[in-house]
Amino acid sequence: MDRLGGQEVLFPVVLPAELWQESGRYDSVGSELLRFKDRTGRDMLLGMTHEEAAVQLARSEAKTYARYPFMIYQIQTKFRDEPRARGGLIRVREFTMKDAYSFHTTQQDLEAYYESVLQAYHRIFARVGLPDVIAVGSDTGMMGGRTAHEFIYLSDAGEDSIVLCNHCGYKANMEVAVSRVGKTHHPASAPEEVYTPGIKTIEELSSCLGIEPSQTMKAAAFVRCDTGKAVVVFLRGDLTVNEAKLKRLLKTEIRPLEGGDAPSLALGFIGPLPPPDAEIYYDVSLQGETNLVCGANRENYHIRNISVPRDLAVGPFVDIAKVNDGDACTVCGGPLTIRRGIEVGNIFQLGTTYTKSMGMTYTDENGASHHPLMGCYGIGVGRLLACILEHHHDDYGPVWPKAVAPWHVHICLLNNSNPDVRETGFALYETLGKTHEVILDDRNAAAGVQFADADLLGVPLRIIVSPRNLAAGQVEIVSRDKTLRELVPPTEAAAIIPALLEKVV
DSSP: OTTTTEEEOOOOSEEEHHHHHHHTHHHHSOTTSOEEEOTTOOEEEEOSOOHHHHHHHHTTTOOBGGGOSEEEEEEEEEEOOOSSOBTTTTBOSEEEEEEEEEEESSHHHHHHHHHHHHHHHHHHHHHTTOTTOEEEEOOOGGGOSSEEEEEEEEOTTOSEEEEEETTTOOEEETTTOOOBOOOOOOOOOOOEEEEOTTOOSHHHHHHHHTOOGGGBEEEEEEEETTTOOEEEEEEETTOOBOHHHHHHHHTSOEEEOOGGGOTTSOTTOOOSSOOTTEEEEEBGGGTTOOSEEEEOSSTTEEEEEEOHHHHOOOOSOBOOBOOOTTOBOTTTOOBEEEEEEEEEEEEEEEETHHHHHTTOOEEOTTSOEEOOEEEEEEEEHHHHHHHHHHHSEETTEEOOOTTTOSOSEEEEESSTTSHHHHHHHHHHHHHHTTTSOEEEEOOSOOHHHHHHHHHHHTOSEEEEEOHHHHHTTOEEEEETTSSOEEEEOHHHHHHHHHHHHHHOO
């Protein structure tokens, strides 16, 4: 961050509600934002992110174009009131994050800086031992703005779904991924109503009529959280609604519709052209489809042989479905694959989302007033730690890459009561401690106990000082991953350590 021209700052964890009320997020963000009152009754919150705080600082310091561009960053505690913490450090309520905020006078300058941060992040992840982290296009979500990327460590333990094309390199988070869905191409027949008592799911309907789910039209019902109006989404029965896409389309949060929300809707049997009090959308998967089975808008009945171009006046179609494994890539036509991954970082082009709502302006060279453009850039420190452990471990514990290892050298004194062992071990500790991070185990513990604990600490290099080795005029140096083993005179051990550290990850 310093190399990118950043200035380190430290914002409060506890923030006044007024800042978030200025941006509009105090009311728009859900219950994951922890709100409370202080002893005077003033509304407060625990910061889950610090865009508002960054604008509050910058708007008093950068009133003229001559101050731009600039970037401020911090490494700070955050709090997100997660309903279900899981996965150790992967999803927790209180966490440590590196977050940075840049300010610019032109879109071109923002885009250039955004690209420089993207490349810096790849260097950071490679340096800490995760060279295979990929950057994927993502949803801007509650952060706002129009462009965003997530940095994903691919792992079966991940909670994010990533869509990849191995042919052209297309990659995106499931929240924004698109695909080309194959068409069924059945010849059109005349519509007919069929009696389907108690059959409300696509699986039950397919089994009852002896058809594939792709030959049905599914209705998914939601409620807008801003107006309370019902929203019905129609898509092909073998697909699933992507709620992130739907929220982005509606520009509001949503929740599943329940029976009491819209009594006029025949839940389980909703068909095209439902009652007018619902907001209706049709997914692109339905475009051109024929001979589909759908709800009849009355209890216990469906209609078969619906032809979308013939029977429904639909338009325009929208993309609201999740991508399925094997769908065609919209770029090259190749098959898409879905992988699991862990998000370790994200970057956003926020534009004027916060500076405009919070009234931050600067004066240009002609005296005119403008809202600066913003970018924000985060790395989850705890998640990064978990991913490094996931990638670098064996059956005995972590194998820390030297860039992030808590120490570089671990000295084990076997038989600490032996004067030669103590003198040699402490001499190495003093010498190496001047140039490296060193830990020394001088417990009167058995060799097996010391070695097991050393494995659990995962330090890159281990120096073993024992009476047997010293009797042979040597000490043993072993790498944590067991790929290196050297027997050297005690007087040469300190000198050889830098060269050995170059050989380990």
